[in-house]
Amino acid sequence: MTTLPSKPAPALGDLIDLARYPITDRTNPAYLALVARSQSLLGQEGVAIFPGFIRDESVAAMADQTLALHPRMFHFREKHTVYFKPQEEGVDPGHPLQRLMETEKDTVAYADIPGDNLIRQIYQSDEVLTFIRDVLNLETLYRHADPLAALNLQGFTAGQQLGWHFDRSDFSVTLSLQAAAAGGDFEYVRMLRNEHDDCYDAVRQFLDEPQTQQIEVLPQVPGTLTLFRGRYSLHRVTPVQGERLRLNAVFAYVDQPNVEFSAYARQLFYGRTTVDPLV
Ligand SMILES: O=C(O)CCC(=O)C(=O)O
Numbered sequence: 001m002t003t004l005p006s007k008p009a010p011a012l013g014d015l016i017d018l019a020r021y022p023i024t025d026r027t028n029p030a031y032l033a034l035v036a037r038s039q040s041l042l043g044q045e046g047v048a049i050f051p052g053f054i055r056d057e058s059v060a061a062m063a064d065q066t067l068a069l070h071p072r073m074f075h076f077r078e079k080h081t082v083y084f085k086p087q088e089e090g091v092d093p094g095h096p097l098q099r100l101m102e103t104e105k106d107t108v109a110y111a112d113i114p115g116d117n118l119i120r121q122i123y124q125s126d127e128v129l130t131f132i133r134d135v136l137n138l139e140t141l142y143r144h145a146d147p148l149a150a151l152n153l154q155g156f157t158a159g160q161q162l163g164w165h166f167d168r169s170d171f172s173v174t175l176s177l178q179a180a181a182a183g184g185d186f187e188y189v190r191m192l193r194n195e196h197d198d199c200y201d202a203v204r205q206f207l208d209e210p211q212t213q214q215i216e217v218l219p220q221v222p223g224t225l226t227l228f229r230g231r232y233s234l235h236r237v238t239p240v241q242g243e244r245l246r247l248n249a250v251f252a253y254v255d256q257p258n259v260e261f262s263a264y265a266r267q268l269f270y271g272r273t274t275v276d277p278l279v
């Protein structure tokens with residue numbers, strides 16, 4: 001048997017537009033200005049986006065690699081309240097703790113992403129990790145240690161969506177790989193609740209009459225990296241329309257080392273509790 005020489009991994013500069021995002025040189029004034037601008041956007045708007053972070057040719061290759069995994073993706077479907085808290089008895093049907101949102105998407109767990117997939121190189125890059133830490137203005141930031149949850153690829157087929165929700169984490173990091181023909185937009189309403197108050201009346205009012213609030217829309221543009229603070233800003237992904245899948249990657253970071261998912265969370269999100277592949 002002959003062994004084919006494996007293709008060397010591309011340099012970071014072949015994947016990331018380092019001229020626009022000089023993340024390999026943290027003393028570069030352009031880097032410092034980028035971080036300062038992004039920190040203030042994240043503070044004011046709750047979101048910082050980096051269009052063209054990944055070069056076009058690389059993002060097309062990442063989308064192809066993700067599509068190739070689609071037949072093996074875990075089909076996730078759940079009905080949930082916007083808070084991800086269980087439905088509460090004894091409150092009227094219009095209460096946000098009674099109303100169920102629908103989420104349906106297809107997911108690839110980290111352990112199932114082949115070693116040569118380019119997306120791994122982005123997630124495993126210390127420069128990318130440090131850049132995100134700088135924008136979040138944190139002392140420490142770690143990749144998630146869970147072998148399933150650390151890095152996920154997501155596919156949304158026609159009709160699939162993420163229902164309105166508040167995140168359970170302070171921030172999320174996503175990379176758009178492919179946009180749907182229509183739908184699949186990221187929509188959010190800023191600060192609809194806060195640290196001290198779940199703001200049931202305001203959330204109820206919004207769910208009854210969404211047009212009464214300002215909904216911000218982020219259309220999905222492949223190659224865009226997005227940092228979003230979703231704990232207090234209600235958000236969703238609108239239902240995808242058409243045959244082309246909405247594809248993205250979700251990078252999980254935490255402020256503690258060695259964080260893993262519970263068996264319950266693994267079963268819910270990946271349909272299994274161990275890294276052994278689904279049969
Ligand atoms: O897929 C996206 O763009 C957003 C994902 C999101 O809101 C979440 O995973 O909580």
Ligand SMILES: [Fe+2]
Nearest residue numbers: 166167230235
């Ligand atoms: Fe979210």
